[in-house]
Amino acid sequence: MEPTENNQNFNHWDILQAQIEERAPGSAQGPIAEAGEVEAIATAPGDVLAGGTPSSPQSAQRAPPIIMDSMSGISGNPLAEVPDTEFPSQDGLNEKIIDLVRFLLVKFRRMELTSKEEMILRAMRDYEEHYSVIFSKAAECMKLIFGIDMLEVDPFVHSYFLHPALGITYDGMLHGVVGVPKTGLVIMVLCIIFIEDNCVSEEVFWHVMNTLGMQAGVDHFVFGEPRSLITEDFVEEEYVEYRQVPNSHPPRFELLWGPRAYAETTKMKILEFYASIVRQDPRSYPEKYAEALREEQERA
Structure with a gap:
């Protein structure tokens, strides 16, 4: 698949094409800079394996089916889940999904609760009516890529706590790229x-x-x-x-x-x-x- 073939769809693995870096306090470039600390900027959209060296045919055949299935099953068109009323641009919706992932990484690093109201305010202004699809895609990305679950602690105000998935207590943020959950x-x-x-x-x-x-x-x-x-x-x-x-x-x-x-x-x-x-x-x-x-x- 050529990179341009899939550039209209949000792919959870686009977030793996991110540059995670420390930001200086007080920087003011969008909601995540205001929140501080971590920025993840999605770059070249493309196939599932974009950003990495393509595997050989032998390695692809040898890969366990469950792994290969997960690669083929995680991409999708977020607009397919958006009501017909007032479609946003695809690029705009993808950008808000990525903005929310960036914001959630900051909240996880700080071990802070967040809420629906705060997520809308900080990461999806002007896209409030599309909260459900943006939230679900961002939460799935957090879980798949970073191994972070979102636990709803108050269903009345929709507040959430972020924690490592599957009972694992290690987040790996002091190893490898510092500050990124592993x-x-x-x-x-x-x-x-x-x-x-x-x-x-x-x-x-x-x-x-x-x-x-x-x-x-x-x-x-x-x-x-x-x-x-x-x-x-x-x-x-x-x-x-x-x-x-x-x-x-x-x-x-x-x-x-x-x-x-x-x-x-x-x-x-x-x-x-x-x-x-x-x-x-x-x-x-x-x-x-x-x-x-x-x-x-x-x-x-």
């Missing part, structure tokens, strides 16, 4: 390991990561250098075990869930997370669902 990357790594029978070779793992636009040794514009992040920081935090394959010459390595992953989340939560992203029932993956269900029963 919970979404942790979840992606755990999913790849789970789908690959709970132990994935380093070669296969990086084939899959390449399809997501992340290469070992190459800085990623959101997460930083992924190899050191995953095999050092995530290992140090005990979400990932990175070990040499016994008796391998030359040495080969593999990745497994670490003890903290097993303590904080479950295979079922990981499977349900991605099933919700691709809008399928977890039972669509019968073998993995059965495995996750057995773990749930053993934990009970």
Whole structure:
């Protein structure tokens, strides 16, 4: 697909084409500058893998189906969900979705509540009538890319608290690109390991990561250098075990869930997370669902 073919649709992975940077206090360029601290500016729209090195046909075929399904299922046309009355421009609507994601990243970093009223005021002025679609797309993007859930704490005023998804307590904001949540990357790594029978070779793992636009040794514009992040920081935090394959010459390595992953989340939560992203029932993956269900029963 040529980049221009998809430039009319908001794609959740456009937010991965963001430059996250510190802003000087007092800067006054739009609602996020007023809120301070973090700016995420979406750049070149395009295919799901835009911004990363295209994977080889072999790596694309080797990628677990659930991962590839998630890539094909997350893009969409937000205008399809907007009432026929007074259509906004597509670019304008996409911009407001991105503005809201930027604002929510600031609220997460500050550990502050936000509300429908504040989100409208700070991130979607003149688009109040399209609040529901802007909010749903931004919330989905926060969950998929950054691993951040929005918990409604007061349904009367629609106030929300942002927290890491799936019971994971690590946000990773001190690792890689400082100030950017990495919970979404942790979840992606755990999913790849789970789908690959709970132990994935380093070669296969990086084939899959390449399809997501992340290469070992190459800085990623959101997460930083992924190899050191995953095999050092995530290992140090005990979400990932990175070990040499016994008796391998030359040495080969593999990745497994670490003890903290097993303590904080479950295979079922990981499977349900991605099933919700691709809008399928977890039972669509019968073998993995059965495995996750057995773990749930053993934990009970």
